[in-house]
Amino acid sequence: VPVGYRMPDLRPAHWKEVFPVANGDRQSPIDIKTEETKYDPSLRPLNPSYDPASAKIILNNGHSTSVEFDDTVNKSGSFQPNRSNLLSEFSCSDAEPTTAFVLTGGPLSGTYRLRQIHFHWGSNDEAGSEHTVDGMKYAAELHVVHWNAEKYSSFVEAASQSDGLAVMAVFLKIGECNPQLSKITDRLDTIRIKGKKALFTNFDPRCLLPKSLDYWTYFGSLTVPPLLESVIWIVLREPISVCSEQLSTAEDEVACCLLRNFRPPQPLRGREVRRN
Numbered sequence: 001v002p003v004g005y006r007m008p009d010l011r012p013a014h015w016k017e018v019f020p021v022a023n024g025d026r027q028s029p030i031d032i033k034t035e036e037t038k039y040d041p042s043l044r045p046l047n048p049s050y051d052p053a054s055a056k057i058i059l060n061n062g063h064s065t066s067v068e069f070d071d072t073v074n075k076s077g078s079f080q081p082n083r084s085n086l087l088s089e090f091s092c093s094d095a096e097p098t099t100a101f102v103l104t105g106g107p108l109s110g111t112y113r114l115r116q117i118h119f120h121w122g123s124n125d126e127a128g129s130e131h132t133v134d135g136m137k138y139a140a141e142l143h144v145v146h147w148n149a150e151k152y153s154s155f156v157e158a159a160s161q162s163d164g165l166a167v168m169a170v171f172l173k174i175g176e177c178n179p180q181l182s183k184i185t186d187r188l189d190t191i192r193i194k195g196k197k198a199l200f201t202n203f204d205p206r207c208l209l210p211k212s213l214d215y216w217t218y219f220g221s222l223t224v225p226p227l228l229e230s231v232i233w234i235v236l237r238e239p240i241s242v243c244s245e246q247l248s249t250a251e252d253e254v255a256c257c258l259l260r261n262f263r264p265p266q267p268l269r270g271r272e273v274r275r276n
């Protein structure tokens with residue numbers, strides 16, 4: 001390391017030194033004050049339709065674990081799901097196997113393609129979520145990341161556009177163990193080291209979603225550097241359950257670099273939070 005080189009301080013309070021947008025006027029996460037959210041009749045139901053065969057790898061990118069999806073080819077029309085392996089795999093969703101892996105509807109105009117899912121958690125069951133609801137933190141938070149493949153030709157291009165990304169956030173609360181989540185937490189031992197990845201196929205994110213897809217939505221940003229203000233946030237109002245053992249497995253398995261990987265709520269700066 002060159003003499004005098006100062007390792008950048010990686011704590012959220014210091015991100016503005018490297019990424020000035022950290023002080024921007026559409027930063028995430030936020031505290032959702034339910035009394036101040038505004039009902040918007042123009043908001044449509046969310047329509048997630050995922051092609052399970054597009055799940056590819058599980059990855060430890062140093063501040064979270066993620067399941068990366070093959071977002072290169074739009075499979076609509078070309079992918080003929082093999083019903084036997086699909087239906088046996090996905091007892092959770094009796095919906096017809098899809099030929100695409102996209103999110104449409106809700107506050108979105110156009111088709112947003114699934115890129116990856118990842119989690120944020122804390123060092124105990126009391127804290128861990130990034131968004132809070134009336135000041136309340138959940139134990140963890142799942143992010144399902146999509147990009148506007150209809151309007152932009154690549155994910156990187158979309159990530160720099162104000163309507164480029166759409167992230168669906170799902171709160172995790174401590175309760176029953178979640179067998180669908182175990183499909184991921186049981187694999188974390190294979191990606192203990194930063195940068196490690198492991199094959200992870202046939203996973204349908206719909207299995208992780210709560211019964212109700214009612215949501216709050218607002219314009220925000222990535223919650224990790226480069227903190228780009230390109231995210232349409234869709235925060236589901238109903239949490240899913242996870243048991244303490246699953247969360248501690250996640251923390252134990254990859255605690256080295258992933259503990260407390262949640263950014264605190266940022267100023268709303270006059271933004272509106274709408275609900276369907």
Ligand SMILES: COc1ccc(N2C[C@H](O)c3cc(S(N)(=O)=O)sc3S2(=O)=O)cc1
Nearest residue numbers: 115116143145156159167221222223224226
């Ligand atoms: C342009 O540079 C990049 C932009 C984005 C990314 N990604 C990885 C990040 O971990 C990350 C964090 C997200 S969160 N917590 O939902 O706000 S979404 C997301 S990502 O998959 O888009 C990588 C490079």
Ligand SMILES: [Zn+2]
Nearest residue numbers: 118120143223
């Ligand atoms: Zn995230």
